[in-house]
Amino acid sequence: MTSLNPKVHPNPKVHLTEEKETLLATLYGRAVDSRSKNPILGDTMAVDTVRRLDYDFKKLHMGPGDSAAVALRARQLDVWTARFLSAHEDAVVVHLGCGLDSRVYRLDPGPGVRWYDIDYPEVIELRRELYPEREGYTTIPSSVTDPAWIAQLPSDRPTIIVAEGLLMYLTEEDGTALLRRLIAHAPSGELAFDAFSAFAIRTQWMNHVVRRAGATLHWGTDAAGVARLNPKLEIVENISALEIPGMEKLPAAYRVAARATALVPGVRDIARMYNCRF
Numbered sequence: 001m002t003s004l005n006p007k008v009h010p011n012p013k014v015h016l017t018e019e020k021e022t023l024l025a026t027l028y029g030r031a032v033d034s035r036s037k038n039p040i041l042g043d044t045m046a047v048d049t050v051r052r053l054d055y056d057f058k059k060l061h062m063g064p065g066d067s068a069a070v071a072l073r074a075r076q077l078d079v080w081t082a083r084f085l086s087a088h089e090d091a092v093v094v095h096l097g098c099g100l101d102s103r104v105y106r107l108d109p110g111p112g113v114r115w116y117d118i119d120y121p122e123v124i125e126l127r128r129e130l131y132p133e134r135e136g137y138t139t140i141p142s143s144v145t146d147p148a149w150i151a152q153l154p155s156d157r158p159t160i161i162v163a164e165g166l167l168m169y170l171t172e173e174d175g176t177a178l179l180r181r182l183i184a185h186a187p188s189g190e191l192a193f194d195a196f197s198a199f200a201i202r203t204q205w206m207n208h209v210v211r212r213a214g215a216t217l218h219w220g221t222d223a224a225g226v227a228r229l230n231p232k233l234e235i236v237e238n239i240s241a242l243e244i245p246g247m248e249k250l251p252a253a254y255r256v257a258a259r260a261t262a263l264v265p266g267v268r269d270i271a272r273m274y275n276c277r278f
């Protein structure tokens with residue numbers, strides 16, 4: 001594990017609202033998973049970060065099922081990103097809506113890789129107070145929907161675009177334009193992300209993380225919608241969030257509940273993970 005930089009602010013106060021505040025739920029989910037008896041992701045850095053932040057994490061009401069779901073999603077994106085990095089030692093990683101996720105430290109890419117973490121300026125400012133700099137690693141403080149920041153990315157290297165828990169917060173118009181711009185900028189690569197269905201957007205009042213943060217979900221899509229993003233895009237893997245590899249690590253009660261939920265038409269597809277090539 002990379003140790004945290006003790007020179008930066010020891011206990012930053014957190015003032016994030018709406019979709020920005022939801023990053024604290026995913027961070028806390030990873031910390032709870034890491035402290036569990038049988039961790040799925042084992043993100044020890046999340047535990048340190050939660051300890052350091054001046055924020056009442058208890059108010060998020062993240063139960064063991066919520067934290068396992070967060071850890072499974074993060075692990076799957078780690079697997080896809082690590083696979084891309086092992087095939088391309090000169091890769092570019094574009095990590096959209098990074099929040100306080102420590103993927104770059106978990107995967108510890110080689111010296112040839114250029115890794116970019118992008119989120120709103122307030123989030124990047126907090127990241128910079130908490131996490132150490134590293135060679136080949138750049139944080140970009142910007143809304144992902146602002147077209148200007150993309151000019152900072154190399155355009156001559158294989159590129160993986162990673163978006164975890166982000167696209168549903170964008171409008172379909174903004175999300176589509178963003179992904180099309182990124183695909184047009186890179187010569188070739190992959191896109192790894194999770195997306196909600198239109199049903200999940202309609203029933204967002206049931207999503208307690210989103211509701212408590214006062215955030216709004218906009219974009220729901222499915223495999224046909226993903227394919228329409230760009231004719232170059234080929235879906236390589238498409239996994240229901242209720243069937244992500246690693247579920248076997250969950251306590252039996254959660255596995256049974258996930259399997260039963262996956263049988264309900266519409267609900268099985270409420271959230272899916274996609275790995276695409278372009």
Ligand SMILES: C[S@@+](CC[C@H](N)C(=O)[O-])C[C@H]1O[C@@H](n2cnc3c(N)ncnc32)[C@H](O)[C@@H]1O
Pocket residue numbers: 019020021022023026027096097098099100101118119120123142143144145163164165166169170
């Ligand atoms: C649910 S959190 C996920 C954070 C991180 N990916 C993780 O898994 O911990 C959603 C993230 O998307 C970011 N976000 C939402 N809309 C954004 C936008 N237009 N531009 C940049 N970041 C955005 C939020 O600030 C937040 O960090």
